[in-house]
Every structure is written in structure tokens, then in C-alpha cells.
Amino acid sequence: MRELVILAALVSALHAASLPTDTDVVYKCQEDQDKIATLEAESFINDHHRHGYKFKFVSLDSRSAEEKTDPCEVILGITLEETECHIVNPKPLDQCTTRKESETKVTAKCNVTISSVEGKAAVKRYACETESASHEILVTKCPDCPSLLPLHDPKALESVKTALQKFNKESNHKSYFKLMEVGRISTQWMFSGQSIFADFAIMETNCTNKEEDACKALCGDHARYGFCKSSKVGNEEPEVECEIYEAQNITHPMKHPAQSRKDCKFHGPPPGHRPGHRPGHVHPHRPEHAGHDHKDKIPGHRDHPEHPHLCPKGPSGVPESAPQGRHEFPCHGVVKIPPSIYPICPFPPPRLCRGPPDLVPLGTPPPPPQ
Secondary structure, X not given: OHHHXXXXXXXXXXXXXXXXXXXXXXOOOOHHHHHHHHXXXXXXXXXXXXXXXXXXXXXXEEEEEEOOOOOOEEEEEEEEEEEEEEOXXXXXXXXXXXXXXXXXXXXXXXXXXXXXXXXXXXXXXXXXXXXXXXXXXXXXXXXXXXXXXXXXXXXXXXXXXXXXHHHXXXXXXXXXXXXXXXXXXXXXXXXXXXXXXXXXXXXXXXXXXXXXXXXXXXXXXXXXXXXXXXXXXXXXXXXEEEEEXXXXXXXXXXXXXXXXXXXXXXOOOOOOOOOOOOOOOOOOOOOOHHHOOOOOOOOOOOOOOOOOOOOXXXXXXXXXXXXXXXXXXXXXXXXXXXXXXXXXXXXXXXXXXXXXXXXXXXXXXXXXXX
């Protein structure tokens, strides 16, 4: 156990990274350097976003700088908006467009702590609250616009399954692609019945284009991902279009998104590579995260949990449920129930909450037979 604690502390110390900037510019947490800090925050958050879509910086809402600290430290309240680029899409972020109001915008309000490490901006931590735009307000402006459905809607998932089967059957690809995750589902009522629109990411497997139970996703340099859009009107067969991206390993620091890592045989990053590390970046060596005092609360910006990495526990030691009306994802990002979007999860990642194991002390006699 002690070794695990030490390892966790070392991993935490290596997490923060910085975006390469002009070598002549030394970042000193000054207000006129906020553009450097917000660009770093945007890049870093997207590098560590393992599900759903990329987010683009929209506005700097507030800032709070701590004086006489070495290295300097500034806390920024920023707003990000979800783009139409899924994380598997290799398109550069500046070429990704944010969603139109008619598509139901998704906004993230984040408190990001930026420090100066070797003269470059480096993210130490952040916490975000991610929300989709109000459907009630959207209906008043656009009554016919599609509305979001929960990501686990049974009818929608069945349409995704059928659409993927159709793609594999009709495509010219030699490999079979399987579902990685459903990114977004929306619905609209028409004269011909309910229409269901779904966006979903797929991953290439080691099987031919014939579906098999034992198919495993390809990983690392061999991984190809795709992004599909399907539509189903009433009882008609769904229509589907997919983009397949060649393996290039530049989309995500872990080489492939978190969902597919559970599915494939993963041997870890290549030698010399650290998760979240980009060439030319520097890493601050911080004391163990649990001992710091949070100064992330900014006047005028939405509050976030004081310690997103600490999991509340009940008397039994089992994690308590998320607040009423909320759904907790595996990454501990919090969104409204039913979940229809992927939230930006806090960084550093929260520790896993587990109840105390049922251990029997050494030397304890076995229980008497019943």
C-alpha cells in the first residue's frame, strides 16, 4: 500500500504541463499575459478530456493572482464551449466550430490555476461545471429544433446499433469497426413519426468486416477511429455516414481515448512518453496535492467543490451518491440527470473511492462453524 501511495504522489507531481511559447517571453502571471495562460488552459483541458467533444475557449470571466508567491500563481475563471469535433477527430482545434444555438450549445465554466514553471505557463489544476443550454428556452426560439436525449436512451441506442451494422456491411474497409461511444443523441417529431439523430465514435478492430464476439480494438500506432452521424425517421431504416481517420496518434496524449483503452490490449505509452506530455513542455514539481490549500474560488465565478479529488463517504466507507438530480460519470464529472452530454472532469483526477476492505487480522482464529 505504501508503494501505491508513493506512486500516486509521483504521478500527480508529473501531471502539470505547459504550452510552448515564444522563448523570448517569460510568463510572470501578469494580466497582460492572460492570453498565454488561457491558450495553455484550453490546450491542457482538451488534452485531458477523454470522452465526448473538444472544447474551445470563449471568454475570460475573472482572474485572481496571489502576490509574493514563488513561482507565481494565477486563478482564471474561463468559459469554454463544446465544438462539433469529437476527440477522435485529428482536426486542429482552431478549425473546429462551436455548436449553433439550434443544436443545443454546451458550456463549461472552469476555474483554472496557472503557475509559471521555467518561465512558461503551466496548469496546476482545474474544476469545471459543464451544462447544456436550456431546452425550455430553445423551444421558445425554435420550436422545431431537435432536443437532446439521454446518452443511454434504449430506442436511440438500437438505432445506433443498426446504423453501425449497416456501415460495416456497406463499407469498403477490410476491418470491422465497433462502437467506441455515443457522443450525442437528439430527437425531433415529424409527420412521419419520431426522428432520432445520433453521433457516435467507432474504432477499428482486429477482425475482418464480419462481426465477431471476440473482436478487440486495435491500439497505439495501429488504431484507426471514425466518427459517424446517423438519422432514423419513424420505422424506416437509419441512414449513416462515417468519416474514418488514419492512425496518426496526434489526437490524444494517451494515444487513444479512454473508452477504447478498456477494450484493447494496451501495453502503456512508448518509452519516454508521459500521459499528457507534449514535446518541449516543463513540469512543476509540486508537493502532494492533498496538502495544498485551494484558492480557486473567484468572486463572480461559479463555485466548484473545494476538493473535487476527495470523495464524500458515508458511515460505511462507501462513496455517497451524487447530489439529487445529478449523474456521476466514472471520471467524477457531474452533470444533470439524465446525462445527455460528457462533462469536463476535474484535474488532477479524483482518487478512486472505495470502501475499506474486509480484512481479517493475522492470528485471528477462524469463525466457529454454523
